[in-house]
Amino acid sequence: MAAAIDIKALGTAQVQSLLSNFQYDIEFNGYLSNHVKHAIIALAGLGAKDERIQEYWDEYTLETPYGIKLDPVSESARAIAAGPPTLDEAGARALIGLKKDFASLCCSFDRELDAGVEATLQKWMPVLVDGIPGALTHGIIHLGWALAAGNRWMTVEGLAYLAFAHVSVHPGRFGEETVEGTTPLETLRALPDLGEFRDEVKKSTKYSETDFHPEIVASGFQWQVAKVLEEGHPFFYKRPAWLDEPLDDLLRHLYDLVALLHVVYDGNFLVLHAITSLWGLDRTLRAMKADDAFARHAYRCFWVMLLALLATSAAGLPSAAELDAVAERVDADDPPNWADVSRAAIYQQEEHNIKLVFCCLDLWRRYGKANLFAVAATKFTETPNIGPAAASSFSA
Structure with a gap:
C-alpha cells in the first residue's frame, strides 16, 4: 500500500x-x-x-x-x-x-x-x-x-x-446472525427492498416533531435518517461475514463500495458523505491506535449508518445489474488527468467537491492507482437547493 x-x-x-x-x-x-x-x-x-x-x-x-x-x-x-x-x-x-x-x-x-x-x-x-x-x-x-x-x-x-449531534446506530441491537457476502458489495446485493419500511417509518406518528429529535426536524433528511435508525430494520443488525476479513482488506472493500456507489449515483450528495466520513473514521482509528475488536465494531457502526442513509434516500438502492455494469465500465474507462481534476476542485465553490477529489486522490495513491477512485473523483455533486446559490458541476 x-x-x-x-x-x-x-x-x-x-x-x-x-x-x-x-x-x-x-x-x-x-x-x-x-x-x-x-x-x-x-x-x-x-x-x-x-x-x-x-x-x-x-x-x-x-x-x-x-x-x-x-x-x-x-x-x-x-x-x-x-x-x-x-x-x-x-x-x-x-x-x-x-x-x-x-x-x-x-x-x-x-x-x-x-x-x-x-x-x-x-x-x-x-x-x-x-x-x-x-x-x-x-x-x-x-x-x-x-x-x-x-x-x-x-x-x-x-x-x-x-x-x-450524536444519533445512534443502536449497537445494542447488533446480533450474531450472519448475512453472507465476502465483501460489503456482495452483502449489499442481499439487502431486501427497504422502500416499504422507509415509507412506513416516515409516516409513523410515534416520531413526533415535538418529542423525537425536535432539534433536527428542520433538516428534513437528517430527521428521517434518525427515525429510520430508531425504528431499525432486522437486516441492519445481522453480522456481515466480511467483518472477519483482515482489517486492511475490510477497509479497502468499504472504500471500494462507497466509491462505486458514488459513481452509480453519478455524484449523489449523500453518498459523497459516505466517502468523506469513512475517510474521517479511518483517520480517527489510526490516531487512537484502535485495537482489532474496536476497529471492527467501528466499521460495523459505519455499515449500519450507510444502510440507513441508502434506505432513507429517495434515490433508492441500485440493482445488482446496475452495480455490475458500472463496475465494468469504470475498469474500462481511461483514467482522468489528475492535474485537471485537482485544478477544477481547487477553484470550486462547493466544498464537498474539493473534499471528494482530495479523498479520491489519497485513495488512488494508497490503493495502487485503482481507476475506481479516479473516476469517482470526477463525479462532482451539486449544492442542494436549500438556498439561493447556483449548482456546481465538474469541468476541467
Whole structure:
C-alpha cells in the first residue's frame, strides 16, 4: 500500500491558524454544518497556494455555497470555551445527543486532550462512535480531518460535535446472525427492498416533531435518517461475514463500495458523505491506535449508518445489474488527468467537491492507482437547493 497524503507536512502556519479559528459556529441556519475547515484541509492536501486557501476561507465565511451566511460564535460562548471547564465527565456524557451547550463541550474536551490525543480518543470513541450518523456524518468528518491535520482545536470541535449531534446506530441491537457476502458489495446485493419500511417509518406518528429529535426536524433528511435508525430494520443488525476479513482488506472493500456507489449515483450528495466520513473514521482509528475488536465494531457502526442513509434516500438502492455494469465500465474507462481534476476542485465553490477529489486522490495513491477512485473523483455533486446559490458541476 502506498503512503497516504501527509496533511501535516503540507499544512502551513496559515492553515493551522485557520483551523484553530473559533469565530464561526459549528452549525448555521439551525441545522447545517459548517464545512469551511474541511475545505481548508482538502485544499492544502491538493496543493492549493496559501492565497487560494485564504480566498476560500474569506468567500465561505462571507456566504456559504448555499447562499446562507455562517452564524458567528457569541461572545458568551467564546468565553465558555476559553474558560475553566464547567462540565465534569458525567456532565459531558449527559449532553450526548442533545444538541446543547456546544461551547461547554468544547471546553470539556479541551481539558480531556491534556491527557494526549491517543488517550482521549481511546477513552471517548467507544462512547461516541455509534453516533456517527449525527449531523449527516459531519461529526466524524470534522474529527477525522482534524486529526489528519494535527490541529488541536479542530480536534476539540470534532469530539464536541460528535457528542453534540450524536444519533445512534443502536449497537445494542447488533446480533450474531450472519448475512453472507465476502465483501460489503456482495452483502449489499442481499439487502431486501427497504422502500416499504422507509415509507412506513416516515409516516409513523410515534416520531413526533415535538418529542423525537425536535432539534433536527428542520433538516428534513437528517430527521428521517434518525427515525429510520430508531425504528431499525432486522437486516441492519445481522453480522456481515466480511467483518472477519483482515482489517486492511475490510477497509479497502468499504472504500471500494462507497466509491462505486458514488459513481452509480453519478455524484449523489449523500453518498459523497459516505466517502468523506469513512475517510474521517479511518483517520480517527489510526490516531487512537484502535485495537482489532474496536476497529471492527467501528466499521460495523459505519455499515449500519450507510444502510440507513441508502434506505432513507429517495434515490433508492441500485440493482445488482446496475452495480455490475458500472463496475465494468469504470475498469474500462481511461483514467482522468489528475492535474485537471485537482485544478477544477481547487477553484470550486462547493466544498464537498474539493473534499471528494482530495479523498479520491489519497485513495488512488494508497490503493495502487485503482481507476475506481479516479473516476469517482470526477463525479462532482451539486449544492442542494436549500438556498439561493447556483449548482456546481465538474469541468476541467
